[in-house]
Amino acid sequence: MHILLERSGRDMVRATWVPVAAGTSGESDGARSEELRADALAAFVRECEAREERPRWVWDDTRAWYPALLAAGVRVERCVDLRLCHAILRGSTLTAATPLATAPAGEWDAVAEPEAEAAPAHTALFELDAPEPQPAGGRRSVPDEFAAQEAAVAASTDPRRLRLLLAAESAGALIGVELQHAGLPYRADRHDELLTELLGPRPAYGRPAVLEALVHDIRERLDSPDLNPDSPPDLLRALQRAGVMATSTRSWELRQLQHPVIDPLLRYKKLSRLLTANGWTWLDAWVRDGRFRPDYVPGGVVTGRWATRGGGALQLPKQVRGAVVADPGWKLVVADAAQLEPRILTGLAGDQAMAAAGRGKDLYEGIVASGAVEERAQAKVAMLGAMYGATTGESGRLMPRLSRAFPRAVRLVEEAARAGERGEKVTSRLGRSSPRPGGSWAATQAAAAGPESTEADERRARSQARDWGRFTRNFVVQASAAEWALCWMAELRNRLTALAPGEPLTASPHLVYFLHDEVIVHTPEALADEVASAVRASAEQAGRLLFGVFPVEFPVTAVVADSYAEAK
């Protein structure tokens, strides 16, 4: 049973029951409906979860509904996040011919958070189409939108895959809220110790002692007493005055050069970065009551990866992971999927040779064993190059050998790149499609094709096309990997719930962290081994959901630990 929720006035909520598979009629005739007070919602949801057979809650935005329910101690097993699903169905090539996809943009296309709207809708490289202005007449109701989405899926070229994608995306929305609710167990005292060890004690003002000493040292060695090492132009000038022929102040470039200042400068950069990104200010802002609670944004990236807002949760540096510590009597199960993206590519391409290389062992070692390359490092750089579109350097040179050994896998990414270069969309395993190149794309390409095009026009157009081709090349892999990760997590969430039925979220094993191909579960010690098994079983299940019987494996390492730093 679907139970649709929407606001029906000040402090009131309307709940509408829609039987499964009845949502395609475009009408909600025969559907039961009930009005209730908003403050009675949590009790209502709790009761339905207990009474109904696995109800699926349908609402506009999980981030708007679910936090209050969790705060009231109510967990939801399944939902449909109409806003996230709408975005997928609007863009998917599988639903391109449906009314939902061909209609002009409406309020369901709006960005959820008004403050996010201010963000520019383009990047330096690729200007995407700005959202069209919203119609004044209000938005389609929740039942109408739900019916339109069901109709679009039913009329799509692959309803099974899309249904799976929408279910996984919606489960991700629930998990994102639950992650923030639970928080990552985080020891502020350990973090402070780590910072103090590396930087010196927290200063009341100004730089910590270790940084201050490094600045002094750098200034002396460059004979620049007033140098601000945080200013790239200043620093570059000072370096050149001292005879260091750098063209930028990037660490990787400085590392190649020989000069007494290089070592302290690199150490300064590293530590300065730690201080500004994850120093005491970060600790004060983001860690409360022993928990780090970042704001996850499922579906926040075009490829379907998650984004975060604030706290930089997806960039928690290795330096501070020792502060992530399980509560007394609890353990962390730290799990990550080994070589996820190459294995996803294997499944996408149906490449039996590469599946064999990854069977029962490290995929890169398997590639070495196949004879394609001599060393693991080469296998890795070649695979990454194939997925990211490297054309030069070692990676570029290895491509022909990779291509000979694994023609299907390489052909798949090459074809995705060619499609992007033509300005076409590409689509992930379950049906998420890339955006079309927007902004100046058409004008630039037309200028190069016109009768009076100059050499420069053509160069610009070629370069733009290649840039977009690298994006679509990576999109098919990254987006499909994100789908695998969602299926993995959704399956794991179900298994964790089953380990301790009826328990509140934070009293039983629960997810506390997610990082693209990595999860952390916080669990009572006694259940830790069962959790680790669940993590592995969920990965197998995710592989079957995406690739059926095709024999590509998705090994995960699952480590039971007290601290995040112990894993890896």
Add this chain to the structure above:
DNA sequence: CGAGTGTGCGCC
């Protein structure tokens, strides 16, 4: 003075 852009670097 605030808003927007560029640089650099952390994560996958």
Add this chain to the structure above:
DNA sequence: AGGGCGCACACTCG
């Protein structure tokens, strides 16, 4: 001369 992000700081501009 390599895909996707977020964030802090320096810097520029109105």
